[in-house]
Amino acid sequence: MFPIAIGDQYVRGEMPVARIDPLDGPFTQLAAARIQLVPQTGLEAQVYGESEVLLTAVAGEVEVATPDRGEVPLVPGVCVMLPRGEPFTLDNRSTATATLLAVLTRSDLVDTLPRTHLGECHDRHDHARSPRGLHAAA
Numbered sequence: 001m002f003p004i005a006i007g008d009q010y011v012r013g014e015m016p017v018a019r020i021d022p023l024d025g026p027f028t029q030l031a032a033a034r035i036q037l038v039p040q041t042g043l044e045a046q047v048y049g050e051s052e053v054l055l056t057a058v059a060g061e062v063e064v065a066t067p068d069r070g071e072v073p074l075v076p077g078v079c080v081m082l083p084r085g086e087p088f089t090l091d092n093r094s095t096a097t098a099t100l101l102a103v104l105t106r107s108d109l110v111d112t113l114p115r116t117h118l119g120e121c122h123d124r125h126d127h128a129r130s131p132r133g134l135h136a137a138a
Contacts, residue, residue, distance in 0.1 A: 006058050016035055018115060019116070031111070033101075054102070056074070061093075
């Protein structure tokens with residue numbers, strides 16, 4: 001088991017997209033990334049190479065849009081799936097920072113995303129907060 005905390009506190013100076021899965025983790029075909037968007041910002045035409053993407057909101061609200069499929073509001077508890085090679089945009093029109101969890105199939109481009117170590121749980125007490133060993137840090 002490799003517990004990961006998905007903090008929703010904005011980390012100043014970090015790239016908006018950072019890998020949170022541990023280097024020695026069990027994923028060989030998948031990657032996990034945290035995406036943070038401050039209020040009134042967005043990411044344009046994101047295509048993660050040959051990766052399929054599953055996005056879910058951890059905190060805040062973001063509009064996810066594709067040229068052919070329209071726009072979907074992404075709020076906590078909602079997921080969207082984006083097919084391989086499909087461009088999409090993320091737009092935080094709110095007054096709060098939004099944090100998303102992206103699960104992507106591995107690709108050369110995904111493997112070049114910067115990593116953050118802020119999400120790793122090192123304390124045994126952190127693991128006890130959730131029966132699965134995972135928790136979203138407030």
